[in-house]
Amino acid sequence: MRRRHFLTLSAATLGGVLVYSFDRKATLLTAQHKQVRVPLRFFTETEALIVAAAASRIFPSDDAGPGAREAGVAIFIDRQLAGPYGRDRFRYTKPPFEDASREFGYQGSATPRQIYREGLKGLDKFHLLSPVAQDEALRKIESTLFFSFLRQNTIEGMFCDPMHGGNVGLVGWQLVGFPGPRMSNFDEIDKYYGKAFRPKPMSLRQTTGAKVHPGEDQS
Amino acid sequence: MRTAPAVDAVIVGGGWAGLLMAKELASHTSLNLVILERGPSREPSDYAADMDELDYSIRLRMMQDLSKETATLRHDATRRALPLRQHGAFLPGSGVGGSGEHWNAQVPRFLPDCFELLTKTSEKYGAGALPEDHAVRDWGITYNGLESYYTRVDKLLGTSGKAGNLRGKLIDGGNIFEGWRSEEYPTPPTKMPYFSALFRDAAKSLGYHPYPAPSANISQAYTNPDGISRGGCTYCGFCARFGCMVGAKAQPSNLLLPILQRHKSVSLRTGAWVRRILFDGTPKGAARGVTYVDASGEEVFQPASLVFLASWTLNNTRLLLLSRIGEPYDASTGRGTVGSNLTHQVSIGAATAFFDQPLNRFMGSGSAGILLSDFDRDDLDRSGHNFIRGGYFAARGYGFQPISAFGVLPNSIKTSWGSEWKKTSVAYYDRTATIGFAGEHLAYKANFMDLDPVYKDALGDPLLRLTLDWRDNERKMVEFATLKAVEVAHAMGAREINPFPGLRSYDAVHYNSTHVQGGTIMGSSPEHSVVSPYLQHWQLPNLFILGGSTFPQNGSANPTPTVLAFVYRAADAIIDRYLKHPGPLG
Numbered sequence: 133m134r135r136r137h138f139l140t141l142s143a144a145t146l147g148g149v150l151v152y153s154f155d156r157k158a159t160l161l162t163a164q165h166k167q168v169r170v171p172l173r174f175f176t177e178t179e180a181l182i183v184a185a186a187a188s189r190i191f192p193s194d195d196a197g198p199g200a201r202e203a204g205v206a207i208f209i210d211r212q213l214a215g216p217y218g219r220d221r222f223r224y225t226k227p228p229f230e231d232a233s234r235e236f237g238y239q240g241s242a243t244p245r246q247i248y249r250e251g252l253k254g255l256d257k258f259h260l261l262s263p264v265a266q267d268e269a270l271r272k273i274e275s276t277l278f279f280s281f282l283r284q285n286t287i288e289g290m291f292c293d294p295m296h297g298g299n300v301g302l303v304g305w306q307l308v309g310f311p312g313p314r315m316s317n318f319d320e321i322d323k324y325y326g327k328a329f330r331p332k333p334m335s336l337r338q339t340t341g342a343k344v345h346p347g348e349d350q351s
Numbered sequence: 352m353r354t355a356p357a358v359d360a361v362i363v364g365g366g367w368a369g370l371l372m373a374k375e376l377a378s379h380t381s382l383n384l385v386i387l388e389r390g391p392s393r394e395p396s397d398y399a400a401d402m403d404e405l406d407y408s409i410r411l412r413m414m415q416d417l418s419k420e421t422a423t424l425r426h427d428a429t430r431r432a433l434p435l436r437q438h439g440a441f442l443p444g445s446g447v448g449g450s451g452e453h454w455n456a457q458v459p460r461f462l463p464d465c466f467e468l469l470t471k472t473s474e475k476y477g478a479g480a481l482p483e484d485h486a487v488r489d490w491g492i493t494y495n496g497l498e499s500y501y502t503r504v505d506k507l508l509g510t511s512g513k514a515g516n517l518r519g520k521l522i523d524g525g526n527i528f529e530g531w532r533s534e535e536y537p538t539p540p541t542k543m544p545y546f547s548a549l550f551r552d553a554a555k556s557l558g559y560h561p562y563p564a565p566s567a568n569i570s571q572a573y574t575n576p577d578g579i580s581r582g583g584c585t586y587c588g589f590c591a592r593f594g595c596m597v598g599a600k601a602q603p604s605n606l607l608l609p610i611l612q613r614h615k616s617v618s619l620r621t622g623a624w625v626r627r628i629l630f631d632g633t634p635k636g637a638a639r640g641v642t643y644v645d646a647s648g649e650e651v652f653q654p655a656s657l658v659f660l661a662s663w664t665l666n667n668t669r670l671l672l673l674s675r676i677g678e679p680y681d682a683s684t685g686r687g688t689v690g691s692n693l694t695h696q697v698s699i700g701a702a703t704a705f706f707d708q709p710l711n712r713f714m715g716s717g718s719a720g721i722l723l724s725d726f727d728r729d730d731l732d733r734s735g736h737n738f739i740r741g742g743y744f745a746a747r748g749y750g751f752q753p754i755s756a757f758g759v760l761p762n763s764i765k766t767s768w769g770s771e772w773k774k775t776s777v778a779y780y781d782r783t784a785t786i787g788f789a790g791e792h793l794a795y796k797a798n799f800m801d802l803d804p805v806y807k808d809a810l811g812d813p814l815l816r817l818t819l820d821w822r823d824n825e826r827k828m829v830e831f832a833t834l835k836a837v838e839v840a841h842a843m844g845a846r847e848i849n850p851f852p853g854l855r856s857y858d859a860v861h862y863n864s865t866h867v868q869g870g871t872i873m874g875s876s877p878e879h880s881v882v883s884p885y886l887q888h889w890q891l892p893n894l895f896i897l898g899g900s901t902f903p904q905n906g907s908a909n910p911t912p913t914v915l916a917f918v919y920r921a922a923d924a925i926i927d928r929y930l931k932h933p934g935p936l937g
Contacts, residue, residue, distance in 0.1 A: 190768040196777055217410060224421040224436045226806060235858045236424065236433045267769065283768055291753035292405040308780040310713055310753045313402030315596070316585035317714035318542075321748075325545045328709040328781070342400035347410055 138169035139180040139206065170207055173214030174245065178259075179252050180206050185259040187286040189266050198303040205289030208298030209248075212285060215348030218245045244281060251278025293336045295346050305333040313339050352642065354652045355385075361641055361655035362386045363625045363670070366449025367911060368897035368918050369661030370607040371507075374577075375922035377614040380930065384616060385653060387623040387643055389662075390415075390446030395605050398594035404752040408592040411438055413453045415445040419624075420808040422665055424859050426820040427797060428682060434806050434814065440858065441695070441865040442592070443663050447621060448603035450663070450865055454911065455591045455717025456567035456600045458510055459743070460501050461906035461913050462727065463494035463530040465791075468904065472729065472739065480739055482824050486692055486794040488903035491875035492884040494530050500916035502533050507915070508601040509573035509581065512536040512565040526562045528724040541570045541584060541719040544748025546710050546784040551721040551746075553842035559725045564747065566718035567601035579606050588750015590717030600717075622646030626810065628658060628674040630891055638676075638894040644810065656933075657925075660871075660896045667900035668800050668870030669815040677881055677890065682799050682818070688881050690800040692869035693817060694905040697742065697790035697825050699854070699863075701836030704845035705761050709781045712756075715748030722746075726835060727907050738827035742790030742907040744836060751784075759783050761847040786840060788832040788851075789864070793824055794904040800870050819857050826854045866910050868902040873917075885936045886921040892935045895921055 172180055184206035193199035200206075212218055220243040229241045242250070251273070258269060273279045289298030291305065293312070299305060305312055311331040320329055336344055360376060362369045365388030376382050406412045415421075415438075423432035444450035464471045469487045472480050481487055504510075514532045515525025540563030543551070554561040568590060571583040584599040598605045611617045625643040629652070630636065640654035660667050671677055671689045678687035723744040758767070758776045766772040803816035833851045840848045874880025877889035882901055888894040897918050899910045906913070924936050 191773055192770050194770050194773070196770070196774040199773065220418070222411075222416055222418050224417045224434050226434070228805065230431070230433055232433050233856075235426075235856050235860060237435065237437055237439055237860045239433060239436060270768070287757055288405060288409060288754050291757060293403050295403075296405055304753065308753055308757065308777060309709075313589060314587055314713075317587060318583075318585045320711075321544060321586045321714045321719075322542045322548070324711050325548060326708045329711045329714075336400060336403055339402075340400040344400050344403065346403075347406040347412060 137172040137175065137177045137180070139172055139177060139184070140167055140169050172210050174218060175210050175213070180210060181259040182252055182255050183209055183248075183282070185266060186255065186270060186282060187289070189263065189270055190283055190286045191290055197307045200286055200290060202300065202303045203290045203298050204300040205286050205298055208289030208292065208296055209285045211297045211348045212288075213245050213248060216350060217348065219243050238277070240277070247278050247281055251276065251282070254278075295335065295337060295344060296348065302333040302335065312336065315339065352650045352652050354654065357640070357654040358383050358385045359655065360384045360657035360659065361653050362659040362661055363641060364388065364449065364660070364662030364666070365447045365603070365619060365621075366444070366661065366663065367451040367603050368914055369659060370448070370603045370611065371915055371918045372659055372661065372897060372922055373617060374607045374610050375919070375926065377611060377617050379926045381616060384618070385655070386617070386619045387625050387641070387653070388447055388619065388621050389624045390621065392619070392621045393447040393452065393594070393604050395594075395598055398596050400596075401593050402587065402589040402596060404754050408752060409754055411442065411592065413444050413446065413592065413594070414438055415443045418809070420814065422815045422817055423803045423806050424817045424819065424857070426818075426856050428818055432803055432805075432816045432818075435859050439860045440863045441867050442862065443665070443865060447608065447619065451603045451911070452594045453592050454865075455749070457718045457909045458505075458508060458565045458567045458912045459722070459908035460530060461494075461908050464729065465906040466490040466492055466494055466497070475729070476739070482793065482795070482822060484796050484822070486796045488692070488794065488872065488874055488879060490873055490884060490903055491880070497916050497920065498531065498533055500919040501912060503919050504912045504915040506537055506576050507606060508567040509537050509569045509575055510565055510567055511538040511541050511570040513540050513563050515562055524562060526722065526724050527560055528728055536565070538570050538573050541566050541568065541716065542586065543721065544586075544712065544715045544719060546712060547720040547746045547748050549746070549843045550786065550839065553839050554721070554723050557839065557842055559723050561721045561723045564718055564720045564722045564745065566716070568595070568599055568716040568718045569601070575606070577606070577610055579609060581605065584716050584719065586714050586716050586719065586748075586750070588713050588715045588752070591749060620645070624810070625662070625670065626673065626812065628660070628670060628676060628894065630674070630676060630894070633890070636890045636892070638891045656893060658894045660894065661898055663898060664867045664870055664900040665800070665815050667896055667898055669802070671871060671881070672802050672815070673812055676888070676894070679801055680799050682797050685796065688872070688879060690870055692794040692872045692903050693798045693800050693819055694792040694794055694868045694902070695819065696864045696866035696905050696907070696909070697792050697829060697854075698866070699788050699829055699832070699851050700785040701744065701788040701833050701851050702840045703759065703783060703785045703849040704840040704843060705779060705847040706782045706844065707846055710784055712748065712751040712781060712784060715750045717749055718747065720745055720747030726832070736827055736831045738824045738831065740791040740793065740824075740907070741828065742788055742832060744832070744839070745787040745789065746784070747787065753780070756780065762849050763847065786836040788829070788836060789907050789909070790825065790828050790832065791907045792905040793822075794869065795822060821854045821857055829854045864909070866899065866905065868899040868905050868910060871896045871900040872903045873901045874903060883936065885924045886917055887936055893933065895925070897921070
């Protein structure tokens with residue numbers, strides 16, 4: 133079994149986050165916890181720090197609102213890679229693998245896990261660089277497959293239901309005015325023509341009361 | 352191989368087509384039926400908490416497991432095909448209900464002339480009007496012969512809408528370009544999302560004839576002729592790629608499954624992957640049953656007196672090819688029929704418009720909206736555009752969810768990550784929406800399906816190979832549609848507009864529609880078709896093939912109501928005539 137890795141985060145930026153232990157027990161963190169050590173399922177601690185830093189440059193925290201750091205994107209990506217998505221459980225992965233034009237989609241044999249592990253080697257000590265140098269490093273890999281995965285997974289981690297580990301405190305949904313799943317918009321759909329209707333966001337669990345099993349926890 | 356006890360009928364595939372046939376047979380006969388479905392079982396209660404964009408819409412939880420089987424694609428027969436390794440251009444569902452669970456429930460009918468496309472087009476414009484390399488065929492049936500079945504479909508689904516042509520009388524506010532309807536829609540139109548209302552008003556101001564989209568996400572409570580009651584849509588916005596949380600969306604699991612569960616004569620086996628149809632050849636051709644691998648991995652022979660193939664376009668075609676039933680189509684000689692006439696509805700985002708005001712587009716449904724069929728006809732002056740046929744425009748209020756909707760920006764903005772990109776994307780987030788266009792796809796001699804010589808499924812059988820590309824007729828149609836959509840978007844007051852960039856090669860990455868058709872087409876003679884308009888196999892009269900695989904070519908409309916109308920028609924003929932005198936239905 134691999135050595136356990138943890139990502140140490142400041143609870144100040146992660147108020148209200150649910151942190152899962154290895155036996156999947158959830159603990160609600162509050163600001164009283166000064167620092168939290170989140171157990172990692174796939175990344176090493178250094179890899180997680182690099183992914184967190186890179187995701188923060190793709191989706192920064194700035195005067196326009198919170199970003200990947202507050203949303204817990206690195207934790208989200210860690211869980212996705214540890215689950216069926218990370219190992220290509222549902223992709224057709226039989227050989228032969230051939231190069232193809234872009235209309236055929238990704239044709240490679242590498243799984244998302246392998247793409248990250250390989251791609252992260254090219255971002256050695258990335259988390260220690262200045263933001264300007266980080267942007268420069270990302271521009272150099274902008275056209276790589278690894279970057280396209282990182283960018284897509286960062287958006288997913290910003291806006292997914294919080295049961296997946298991202299969108300902590302619903303910061304992503306608040307940012308764009310998405311209320312999450314609502315049981316009914318019957319009374320509102322034709323009453324707000326041209327005006328913003330912004331109900332308070334609620335997660336799937338808050339809305340339905342149902343315990344939902346996220347895909348990353350399934351085999 | 353284990354042999355299961357023989358049954359009267361085996362149905363391959365538990366989606367719309369297979370379960371409707373099962374419902375009809377179970378309701379009107381005492382036949383014992385077995386339905387074999389490859390995916391998991393489903394209950395309407397499964398959808399009480401499925402509104403999770405990541406698992407359902409992005410990771411595509413309800414779709415076919417491609418790790419076990421996919422198809423390959425090449426653009427023309429000179430090239431090597433490559434596997435579709437992940438979902439893209441179309442999204443076949445898996446499990447009970449099939450794609451009918453995760454669909455948007457958009458239910459327009461085909462236009463009357465679609466069914467006689469070769470004859471009508473040649474009569475009107477001369478034989479040279481169709482592209483030289485076309486493979487367009489008549490269906491062997493007319494709209495007039497199908498209308499009553501379409502009406503039964505609307506009653507089954509409870510379709511919401513407004514008729515534009517009631518027995519020949521044109522009605523303002525409905526689709527005045529549609530074929531005649533014998534009855535008004537069962538339920539009134541849905542409520543309109545803001546974007547759809549904007550589109551309606553702008554289209555009217557330009558002199559067009561917008562109308563409420565026919566929707567099987569129903570506008571109000573409705574009880575269908577089978578006694579199944581559903582409530583109205585709540586516009587939660589989780590339709591496409593989801594099952595309906597309140598059951599307002601017509602789905603096999605809420606309309607057909609409850610009836611089948613009442614019949615002891617029906618059994619539904621999930622996890623059953625059908626591999627072959629066994630048959631006796633000429634002179635007295637007949638299917639003997641099917642073989643499948645069950646959930647435990649054991650191979651089973653299921654004998655049956657009647658065999659129904661209802662496993663979606665690609666798998667219907669593949670099963671005939673794997674079973675060596677009929678002559679495979681050879682594009683180089685034009686001989687053979689199985690695999691010919693592959694078409695895929697030409698579905699594009701014709702104009703993405705950016706507005707100053709918010710659209711509240713998390714509210715909506717997959718089929719609430721406004722359509723426009725002024726260009727869905729063949730009698731237009733398209734001088735200078737040089738294409739035939741057309742399609743309809745749609746301004747729908749799909750509920751938009753943020754993972755897929757974030758970052759849609761005007762073409763003038765070039766960034767794709769970082770602070771500027773984030774700020775701009777946040778600003779545009781609820782201020783953009785797309786006018787869609789769905790066009791007819793003609794059949795061509797060189798668009799077809801056969802078995803791939805290289806790639807195999809998890810059981811070692813060859814994958815189906817698609818040879819498919821767009822032609823100039825579709826490219827020009829799309830150019831024309833884009834101009835029209837941009838015109839309407841301007842009239843809607845859009846601040847900026849991204850026109851559709853144009854059709855190049857067939858693109859397997861971006862979602863088009865799941866409206867893939869052909870491969871086992873119907874027709875009036877065995878020379879060019881696999882089944883008759885009763886969906887009966889020409890050589891094996893106890894084999895019926897249901898679904899879009901039987902369409903000689905695509906119409907502009909979405910296929911499900913047409914699929915179901917043909918199932919009703921075939922079921923009537925089987926119940927009233929075939930069972931009394933098994934043999935070819937004339």
